[in-house]
Amino acid sequence: MISRVMSAELAEHAGRRVTIAGWVHRRRRLKSVSFLVVRDRAGLVQAVTSAPLPAEESVVRVTGLVRASPQAPGGAELTEPEIEVLAEPVEAPPFDLYRPVVPAALPTILDHAPVALRHPLLRAPLEISAASVAGFRETLDRLGCTEIHTPKIVESATESGANVFALDYFGRPAYLAQSPQFFKQAMVGVFERVYEVGPVFRAEPHDTARHLAQYTSLDAELGFVRDHRDVMAVLREAVAGMLESVRHRAPAAVETLGLRLPEVPAEIPAVHFTEAQRMTGEDEPDLSPAQERWLSDWALREHGSEFLFVTGYPMSKRPFYTHPDPGRPGYSNGFDLLFRGLELVTGGQRLHHHRDYVAALAARGEPVEPYEGYLRAFAHGMPPHGGFAIGLERWTVRLTGAANIRQAALFPRDLHRLSP
Amino acid sequence: MISRVMSAELAEHAGRRVTIAGWVHRRRRLKSVSFLVVRDRAGLVQAVTSAPLPAEESVVRVTGLVRASPQAPGGAELTEPEIEVLAEPVEAPPFDLYRPVVPAALPTILDHAPVALRHPLLRAPLEISAASVAGFRETLDRLGCTEIHTPKIVESATESGANVFALDYFGRPAYLAQSPQFFKQAMVGVFERVYEVGPVFRAEPHDTARHLAQYTSLDAELGFVRDHRDVMAVLREAVAGMLESVRHRAPAAVETLGLRLPEVPAEIPAVHFTEAQRMTGEDEPDLSPAQERWLSDWALREHGSEFLFVTGYPMSKRPFYTHPDPGRPGYSNGFDLLFRGLELVTGGQRLHHHRDYVAALAARGEPVEPYEGYLRAFAHGMPPHGGFAIGLERWTVRLTGAANIRQAALFPRDLHRLSP
Numbered sequence: 001m002i003s004r005v006m007s008a009e010l011a012e013h014a015g016r017r018v019t020i021a022g023w024v025h026r027r028r029r030l031k032s033v034s035f036l037v038v039r040d041r042a043g044l045v046q047a048v049t050s051a052p053l054p055a056e057e058s059v060v061r062v063t064g065l066v067r068a069s070p071q072a073p074g075g076a077e078l079t080e081p082e083i084e085v086l087a088e089p090v091e092a093p094p095f096d097l098y099r100p101v102v103p104a105a106l107p108t109i110l111d112h113a114p115v116a117l118r119h120p121l122l123r124a125p126l127e128i129s130a131a132s133v134a135g136f137r138e139t140l141d142r143l144g145c146t147e148i149h150t151p152k153i154v155e156s157a158t159e160s161g162a163n164v165f166a167l168d169y170f171g172r173p174a175y176l177a178q179s180p181q182f183f184k185q186a187m188v189g190v191f192e193r194v195y196e197v198g199p200v201f202r203a204e205p206h207d208t209a210r211h212l213a214q215y216t217s218l219d220a221e222l223g224f225v226r227d228h229r230d231v232m233a234v235l236r237e238a239v240a241g242m243l244e245s246v247r248h249r250a251p252a253a254v255e256t257l258g259l260r261l262p263e264v265p266a267e268i269p270a271v272h273f274t275e276a277q278r279m280t281g282e283d284e285p286d287l288s289p290a291q292e293r294w295l296s297d298w299a300l301r302e303h304g305s306e307f308l309f310v311t312g313y314p315m316s317k318r319p320f321y322t323h324p325d326p327g328r329p330g331y332s333n334g335f336d337l338l339f340r341g342l343e344l345v346t347g348g349q350r351l352h353h354h355r356d357y358v359a360a361l362a363a364r365g366e367p368v369e370p371y372e373g374y375l376r377a378f379a380h381g382m383p384p385h386g387g388f389a390i391g392l393e394r395w396t397v398r399l400t401g402a403a404n405i406r407q408a409a410l411f412p413r414d415l416h417r418l419s420p
Numbered sequence: 421m422i423s424r425v426m427s428a429e430l431a432e433h434a435g436r437r438v439t440i441a442g443w444v445h446r447r448r449r450l451k452s453v454s455f456l457v458v459r460d461r462a463g464l465v466q467a468v469t470s471a472p473l474p475a476e477e478s479v480v481r482v483t484g485l486v487r488a489s490p491q492a493p494g495g496a497e498l499t500e501p502e503i504e505v506l507a508e509p510v511e512a513p514p515f516d517l518y519r520p521v522v523p524a525a526l527p528t529i530l531d532h533a534p535v536a537l538r539h540p541l542l543r544a545p546l547e548i549s550a551a552s553v554a555g556f557r558e559t560l561d562r563l564g565c566t567e568i569h570t571p572k573i574v575e576s577a578t579e580s581g582a583n584v585f586a587l588d589y590f591g592r593p594a595y596l597a598q599s600p601q602f603f604k605q606a607m608v609g610v611f612e613r614v615y616e617v618g619p620v621f622r623a624e625p626h627d628t629a630r631h632l633a634q635y636t637s638l639d640a641e642l643g644f645v646r647d648h649r650d651v652m653a654v655l656r657e658a659v660a661g662m663l664e665s666v667r668h669r670a671p672a673a674v675e676t677l678g679l680r681l682p683e684v685p686a687e688i689p690a691v692h693f694t695e696a697q698r699m700t701g702e703d704e705p706d707l708s709p710a711q712e713r714w715l716s717d718w719a720l721r722e723h724g725s726e727f728l729f730v731t732g733y734p735m736s737k738r739p740f741y742t743h744p745d746p747g748r749p750g751y752s753n754g755f756d757l758l759f760r761g762l763e764l765v766t767g768g769q770r771l772h773h774h775r776d777y778v779a780a781l782a783a784r785g786e787p788v789e790p791y792e793g794y795l796r797a798f799a800h801g802m803p804p805h806g807g808f809a810i811g812l813e814r815w816t817v818r819l820t821g822a823a824n825i826r827q828a829a830l831f832p833r834d835l836h837r838l839s840p
Contacts, residue, residue, distance in 0.1 A: 001650050004644070040612065087804075088801065089801040091799040118800075134561065134567070137554075144461065146461075148550070151634055152621075153833055165587050165588065169838055170835055174838055186533075191461055192460065192461040199569065199619070201572075225421060226422055230421050352507055376532070380509045381509040383479045409569075410569065413573055418574070418575045418592065418594055
């Protein structure tokens with residue numbers, strides 16, 4: 001690698017001549033002296049010079065004498081610099097990357113993602129996203145889960161029917177997987193506990209701030225649970241692990257965005273769906289966004305928790321593979337986790353007896369044939385199990401307070417956007 | 421979770437009454453006594469009983485007194501067991517899962533993957549695969565890389581033209597990404613060092629033991645390299661980290677398969693392409709499988725290494741974004757890593773100047789338009805960089821000695837197979 005010191009370590013080298021490398025973030029010319037601010041992956045370095053300054057976004061290597069300087073970024077600056085340009089930009093960025101507030105609207109940012117994401121405020125959510133995933137895996141590894149990679153091309157569009165992308169598979173019709181649901185359940189029979197981090201696809205015809213055509217799903221599925229409460233306990237660990245990892249791995253991004261990270265209570269409060277309805281004074285078969293916000297406020301007020309489980313959703317509103325609540329006809333062992341006013345995670349206990357799958361499909365008037373490959377796993381003995389799926393971009397948006405889910409994806413795909 | 425002791429810890433509980441849970445792996449009836457062998461994710465437990473035995477693959481919870489027993493798996497067995505059946509199979513497995521050798525051909529295994537993969541010999545490669553990925557990430561995290569998740573749906577089928585899957589994207593044509601190449605390069609401009617573990621898609625019309633329509637690619641891309649040798653050094657670290665992780669995280673799978681894991685030399689030997697040709701006495705513009713085998717044998721014989729870099733492939737055989745060798749016209753800074761006779765990884769230094777991309781496309785007679793989104797990243801200042809991609813299934817097959825790459829994928833997709 002090009003031998004260099006990272007920006008964040010510069011102050012440790014005071015009095016020595018060192019080399020840094022990165023992009024020209026900003027040029028500031030004063031009367032007698034100029035400042036060249038260089039950005040590397042760890043932060044910013046300021047060099048003081050009277051020489052001509054390369055254009056912003058030039059890639060440079062700068063060798064100079066480190067001098068402590070309380071007002072410089074990182075508390076030190078480079079003096080007497082020799083500046084070598086490794087690559088010159090041939091185009092100016094669509095907006096100034098050094099502005100403290102991003103001076104561009106979302107379409108401009110997305111159209112120019114490769115350069116726009118260099119802005120520290122736009123890069124930070126993606127660093128938080130990466131740290132979150134690392135914490136998710138770390139937690140589930142610790143709990144004895146095995147990581148799996150499942151097919152993204154599937155034969156039938158079974159899980160939710162609508163909103164699937166169709167493709168030509170060697171002359172046969174096929175579809176992009178909307179979730180690894182069936183595969184992860186089948187793998188409980190092999191590994192007992194599994195997780196997957198991977199893309200899922202929804203041909204989502206709505207153009208909203210909350211929908212993407214491709215997103216990253218953090219999926220887990222756990223065998224030998226007693227019921228959905230064991231799944232909720234593991235989800236609590238996963239969320240706590242994600243936040244812990246953000247604190248440890250992405251402190252600079254947290255600071256850049258000025259975030260206050262939530263605390264995860266040792267036990268996240270939970271209300272039953274019917275109780276949630278009673279409290280909010282509604283009796284629709286599902287919770288509205290307004291109810292979810294009200295419940296989140298209530299949990300914060302009453303329990304000091306930014307997280308709230310809603311359990312026992314009506315069977316009619318959950319997928320056919322959901323396990324019913326044995327003590328409460330019509331209600332399920334399915335749950336949602338609300339976070340700051342929005343549903344963040346859906347999960348639950350699943351059916352595990354083959355006969356229950358056959359009966360559940362019959363009760364919904366659905367044919368068994370399209371599910372035969374799926375059902376086969378349950379013909380061979382499956383333990384009580386359950387799982388959950390966290391939408392990574394949705395998580396990142398909630399955590400960072402971004403207005404649009406597209407700010408939590410590198411190169412978002414939506415109804416209109418297929419590039420860059 | 422269902423309260424239980426894992427099989428691997430049973431011996432620590434000698435003299436106590438404990439509960440285990442898992443699948444009935446095998447039933448053995450002798451004259452006066454029967455053995456029930458239960459399989460959980462950690463191994464096998466034997467229970468001694470005179471009670472009736474549940475069918476194989478029944479899910480059971482067994483409570484009994486632990487007695488040390490040198491000839492039992494794990495050195496202990498359960499006596500006086502109470503057996504509770506949590507789920508019964510409704511179909512027998514397609515073959516006996518307890519046989520020491522898998523008594524089935526590959527098509528049977530693949531057709532019945534959800535149950536067939538329960539066989540310890542078929543599960544082990546997937547455990548080794550998961551451990552390898554964990555080691556890959558661990559190494560690159562340590563080296564300051566940021567994990568990214570890039571689009572799998574792309575606008576144009578640019579990278580290699582042929583063998584792409586076409587899909588209907590809200591009424592527009594689109595394609596499944598064959599690699600994250602362009603995205604990961606663009607993200608060097610944002611994070612300097614990135615990696616991605618994700619699916620890639622090849623509409624591979626050949627039905628061979630080496631090709632999959634979807635596989636998992638371990639991609640890395642690194643900025644501020646001096647040249648391809650820095651990329652090779654990071655790849656060496658990644659491979660060593662993968663093997664170290666397999667040793668640590670999957671020792672049971674290594675033992676089940678009786679594997680001898682390779683050592684990675686502190687510096688992997690490297691030969692230039694022209695030297696490889698000279699030694700093998702051929703002068704085709706690419707290396708044949710026979711040459712790759714010969715070179716691997718040579719590296720083992722001469723350097724005691726199961727790994728060998730071949731560097732300096734002719735520019736004509738590498739993608740247009742490959743950086744030429746400045747000192748040797750016609751040759752590139754692209755390399756392959758051979759492992760046990762086969763190419764395992766392709767990598768190299770890439771072009772980083774915008775003008776060089778424009779010139780490279782012109783030299784190949786290719787239009788600039790389809791690459792405009794890609795080239796835009798280079799218009800804004802990109803450092804010297806390079807990277808590599810490891811095919812996870814290919815790695816696992818080489819490591820485990822499996823005959824067919826389909827044994828290293830959970831639910832392989834190929835010319836004929838789209839389910840389960």
